Each structure stands twice: as structure tokens, then as C-alpha cells.
Amino acid sequence: MTNSAPLAVEMREITKRFPGVLANDRVDLTVDKGEIHALLGENGAGKSTLMNILAGLYLPEEGHLLVHGQHAHIDSPKTAFDLGIAMVHQHFKLVMNQTVAENIILGLDDPYCAPGEQGRFKPLRLDVQRVQRRIAEVSEQYDLHVDPEAFVWQLSVGEQQRVEILKALYRGADILILDEPTAVLTPQEADALGQTMQRMVQEGKTIIFISHKLDEVTRFADRVTVLRQGRVVASEDVTGETSAAHLAELMVGRSVIFRIDKEEQEFGETCLEVEEICCMNDKRLPALRDVSLQIRRGEILGIAGVAGNGQKELAELLTGLRRTTSGRFRLLGQDLTNKTPRAIIDAGIAHVPESRIHVGSVGSMNVADNIALKHYRDRPGPFLDRDGLDKMSAELVDEFNVDTPGITTNAGALSGGNLQKLILARELTTNPKLLIAAHPTQGLDVGATEAVRQRLLEQQAAGVAVLLISEDLDELFSLADRVAVLNGGRVMGVVDIGAATREEIGLMMAGEETA
Structure with a gap:
């Protein structure tokens, strides 16, 4: 998309460094007025850093910016807002x-x-x-x-x-930056947001759209810029010939597997049994209403539903973070109803939480200490085995391909994908009987998503029962054996994935029960 009007945004030779990391390396970005411009790259490629500079949260060490053709020194979010720039952060x-x-x-x-x-x-x-x-x-x-x-x-x-x-x-805002805005939306909500973005650009607004959902980029974006390791590797128009596979290869430098071939799995005994569970939400209103579920060893049970229909409370209840008002749940016959998180961890339940920042990690602690949160009790006695924990942390960082300058780097400095791989490394080394994974690939790039999904399948193959909570229907159809749909805190139906359709699951998500 080209026109004679000044560019809405022009960023030239932008460089930004953090301790041990060159986040942006002489980045050039130009965005026309009235276009949807997609910004792509792996987790840690520098996309959010670049947009945080435009939004006034970071100052670049080198380079300059122009907004609507005028040089701009954006030193705060208020300055950005005065220039008509607003950012929706991931x-x-x-x-x-x-x-x-x-x-x-x-x-x-x-x-x-x-x-x-x-x-x-x-x-x-x-x-x-x-x-x-x-x-x-x-x-x-x-x-x-x-x-x-x-x-x-x-x-x-x-x-x-x-x-x-x-x-x-x-x-x-005249210039709206959206950093993974559809990561927590249903496909229908994402489509509606895409239509909203198109209406806004018709009114003269400009949108910079960061996303890892490449099908959305091909449908809604006018142009795309791809970052890899802090540098621009491609900038091109999005046409009818632009494919998700092409964009993914630009992002990671290799071909990416979008569809995982799942092998047939033999299911074992019932691992998790949930019987007519009820609980309240934080507003003291009913969140779960007589929910009953079963998961067998070696089975992945997906939980589908629009955000706010009890998924968060279900995960918290099963991990000891929320109390039931009635009903019970058992793990391999052991009643864990209203037990403490420590007792539930010791029983063999691992948890990859919905919020990897606020619940899954401690940003002010380093990588090794975050891994140690589940392992500091492994050695008897009053003192930590610091050398042993550091050795294990270094091995896990290598095994799970966590991209970090070192195990002494604070977890808060990691990208979303690397933080999620760190959490998976910690949780899976506890040898769980049940793994509860809430939105495990939300906000991750295609490479990190591929790695996380493969880890879940490896756990299934090892006989672990997996409860997969996701709003990504493609993910559920790729990984789950059965899907239970929540609406208003109730189970609207449980279907075998081989016999289910997206339309059927969509109707249940909207509140219609199946026969």
C-alpha cells in the first residue's frame, strides 16, 4: 500500500540493548497511514521491544523516529498518546x-x-x-x-x-499498536476484531499488528515486516499469494510443521475423576456447576469454551488454588478435594498456568531459582544444594532450548516463548501423573508452539494424563482425544475429537447442549 501522504510511522536505524541481549539491531520500519501492518518474528525477535520504543516505554540507544512526517522524541507513554499512539500490550x-x-x-x-x-x-x-x-x-x-x-x-x-x-x-488513537490481541479470543471473536480493524483503517487510522496467528496476518494485513534475532529480514506486501508457510519460514529460517501427526494411543486406568464439582469465582458467584469429568492415563482431554466460563476456576481448583463448595475429585483413587497446593504437587499433579508471568514464574528471580521452586525440597536437610540445582537448571535450559544468556538471567527478561519452555521444563521434571496445561501456546510463535505441543504429546506417550485448556480449536483438534465444552460453568457436552466438528463445538461454546 503506497500513497503520497507522509508515512504514519517511520523508524530508522533503531538499536536497543539489554544486559546480554541485543534486542533491536539497526531496525528500519515504515508504516503507511491507513494500513494494517503486521510485525512478525519468533519470541525474542525484538517485536515487542520495537513497539515499546514507539509507545514510549523504552528509549533507543541509536536511531530516530518520525510520526506523520515529523521528528518525534517519544520519552513516555503520555508523549506517545499526545502523538495519537496507543498500545495494547501482550x-x-x-x-x-x-x-x-x-x-x-x-x-x-x-x-x-x-x-x-x-x-x-x-x-x-x-x-x-x-x-x-x-x-x-x-x-x-x-x-x-x-x-x-x-x-x-x-x-x-x-x-x-x-x-x-x-x-x-x-x-x-490514530496509530494503534496491537501486541497479540487475539491470543485469548475465540476464532469468531478474532474474525470480529479483524473486521473492526478494517473499519478503523477505512476511517484513516493506522494499525500495527503483532501476531503469531499467521492465517490472521494473511487475511487482515496489508503489509508485513519480519524480524529475526533483532534484525529485519523481510518487508513485503501481503497478497492473495502470501501463505502462512512462507511467513513461518521467514520467521524461523526453516520449514515449520503446522499439523502434528498424532499416533494412536492406548489409554490406561482412570487417572483423574471429577465428580459434580461446584465452586465460586472471585465475585462470589457460581463459577463451576456440577462439573463431572474423567481422564485416563495416556489421554489428552481438551477443555473448550469462551474465556470466563469456568476454565480458570477449574484449573485453580485442581491445583489447590481454589476451594470447592461441593463435589470432589480424585487422582488415581486418592481424594485431593480442597487439599493444599503442596499436597497436590506431592500427589503428582503438574501445572502450566494460564498466566505464565503472574502465576507460573517469579520475574525478579533468575532462571535457576525459578526451576528450583519445584525441586528445593529434593535434598533433605536445611541447606539448598546450590551446585546441584544450578547443574540441573543448565541441563534443562539446554534440553528445552530455552534461549537465555544464562541461568542467572532473571525470568522476567525472557520472551513469552522462552518463559513458557522454562515453566514446562520445571513442571515436567517432577514426573507428573496428571499435567494441567492452561493455554500453553497462547502468544507463542510458530516455532515455540511446535515445541510445546510436541512436549505435550511426549507426556501423553509416557502415560501421563493431560488436561488441556485452550481456546484455540485448531490446537484442540490437533492434540486432544476428547473435548469437553464449558459454558456458564457447566459441561455442555464431551465429544470424541474424531467425530466432532467445529460447528458442533462452537454451538456448545454458545450454550447449546448436545444430545
Whole structure:
């Protein structure tokens, strides 16, 4: 897409370094006004760093930026916002103990204005209902429904993502950066967001779209720039001839397997038995209603459903992070209902949580210490076997291909894909009987996704029962043996994957029970 108007964004020779990492190496990026520009690359390729520079969160060591043809020194998110730039981050920038409405209007001089009409009026007293009505209007316009009175900590990951998107749309940015915005959306919601993006660019807005879902890139993007190891390796128009396989090869430098050939698996005895479980959510409302499930050894049971229908609470309940109000669950006959997380870990349940940052790891601790979280009790006595833990950590980093400068690097410095591989390394070395994997490939590039899915199949082949919670139907159809669908905290049906259709699962996700 070309035109005579100034470029919306022009980034030249951008270089950014972190300790031990060259994140961006003389990167050039040009984005035309009124286009959807996809930014692709593996986890750790430098995409988010580059966009954080544009959004004012990082300053580059070298290079310069132009916005609408004018040189710009973007030294804060407020400066970026004043230039009409807003970013929806992959890892949310929300205040957890504030409401949805409070997060959306945070920092606005005039919280009542329509998008794109931000003024300098500061009301003496906040009219909360008026703000909520404005949020409801934007929510309805873009079909991003969320309760404006709810506290952010009460929301599912998918609902929190909607708040981030609403916050940018409410402020009417001219240049909207979307970092993995569809990672927690259903295929239908992702399609709707794609249509929304296309409407916005027709109105003259510009969108930079980071995604690992290559089919979305081929459908919605006008141009694509590919980063690899901090450098631009390709920049080209997206046409009807552009394939996901071509983009994947540009990203990782080799051909990528999109469909895993699953071998027939012999199932063993019942490993997990859930009987009429009920529990409450963080709002003290029913989250699970008489849920009953069974998983056999060597079986992958998928859990499908739109975000906020009980998946989060199911995973927390089975890992000791939430108490049941009625019902029970057993692991190989052992009753673990309302046991502590320590007791559940000792019984043989491993957990790859939905939030790899807030639940699955400690960002301020290094790689070795994060691995040690499940192993520091292995040696009797009051002292840690530091040498042994470091040796094991180095071996796991190598075995699981965790790309890190070293085991003393803080986990918070890792990319999403490498952090997920670190969590998998820690959890799988406990030799679990049951593995609970919640959205294990969410936000990962094609290479990391391929590696994570292969690890899950290896666990299945070893006789481990796997509970796979995912909103990616392609992932469920590739990996699961059976799929249970949750809606409103109830099991709408359990189907064998070989006999299931996407339409059938989609109807159950919408609340229709199967025969």
C-alpha cells in the first residue's frame, strides 16, 4: 500500500540493548497511514521491544523516529498518546485493584469525551455513571463486552484483554499498536476484531499488528515486516499469494510443521475423576456447576469454551488454588478435594498456568531459582544444594532450548516463548501423573508452539494424563482425544475429537447442549 501522504510511522536505524541481549539491531520500519501492518518474528525477535520504543516505554540507544512526517522524541507513554499512539500490550498494563472503568479513564483530563475528542477539561467530581455509559457505547460499537464496574482482578485473561483494547479505542488513537490481541479470543471473536480493524483503517487510522496467528496476518494485513534475532529480514506486501508457510519460514529460517501427526494411543486406568464439582469465582458467584469429568492415563482431554466460563476456576481448583463448595475429585483413587497446593504437587499433579508471568514464574528471580521452586525440597536437610540445582537448571535450559544468556538471567527478561519452555521444563521434571496445561501456546510463535505441543504429546506417550485448556480449536483438534465444552460453568457436552466438528463445538461454546 503506497500513497503520497507522509508515512504514519517511520523508524530508522533503531538499536536497543539489554544486559546480554541485543534486542533491536539497526531496525528500519515504515508504516503507511491507513494500513494494517503486521510485525512478525519468533519470541525474542525484538517485536515487542520495537513497539515499546514507539509507545514510549523504552528509549533507543541509536536511531530516530518520525510520526506523520515529523521528528518525534517519544520519552513516555503520555508523549506517545499526545502523538495519537496507543498500545495494547501482550502482557497487560492494568491496575488489578481498580475497576474496568477506572482503568480505562486513568490519566485522562476529560474522561467523558468521545474517542478522538480528548480535551483539557478536568471535572471537579467524577460522574461514574456517565463514564460507564461512554464505555458501554464503545463496548457495543466494537462488540467487546465487559462489566465496567468489575475489578480487574476478578476478570479472566480474555476479559482483561478486552479492557486493554477498550482503553485504546476509548482514547481514539490514530496509530494503534496491537501486541497479540487475539491470543485469548475465540476464532469468531478474532474474525470480529479483524473486521473492526478494517473499519478503523477505512476511517484513516493506522494499525500495527503483532501476531503469531499467521492465517490472521494473511487475511487482515496489508503489509508485513519480519524480524529475526533483532534484525529485519523481510518487508513485503501481503497478497492473495502470501501463505502462512512462507511467513513461518521467514520467521524461523526453516520449514515449520503446522499439523502434528498424532499416533494412536492406548489409554490406561482412570487417572483423574471429577465428580459434580461446584465452586465460586472471585465475585462470589457460581463459577463451576456440577462439573463431572474423567481422564485416563495416556489421554489428552481438551477443555473448550469462551474465556470466563469456568476454565480458570477449574484449573485453580485442581491445583489447590481454589476451594470447592461441593463435589470432589480424585487422582488415581486418592481424594485431593480442597487439599493444599503442596499436597497436590506431592500427589503428582503438574501445572502450566494460564498466566505464565503472574502465576507460573517469579520475574525478579533468575532462571535457576525459578526451576528450583519445584525441586528445593529434593535434598533433605536445611541447606539448598546450590551446585546441584544450578547443574540441573543448565541441563534443562539446554534440553528445552530455552534461549537465555544464562541461568542467572532473571525470568522476567525472557520472551513469552522462552518463559513458557522454562515453566514446562520445571513442571515436567517432577514426573507428573496428571499435567494441567492452561493455554500453553497462547502468544507463542510458530516455532515455540511446535515445541510445546510436541512436549505435550511426549507426556501423553509416557502415560501421563493431560488436561488441556485452550481456546484455540485448531490446537484442540490437533492434540486432544476428547473435548469437553464449558459454558456458564457447566459441561455442555464431551465429544470424541474424531467425530466432532467445529460447528458442533462452537454451538456448545454458545450454550447449546448436545444430545
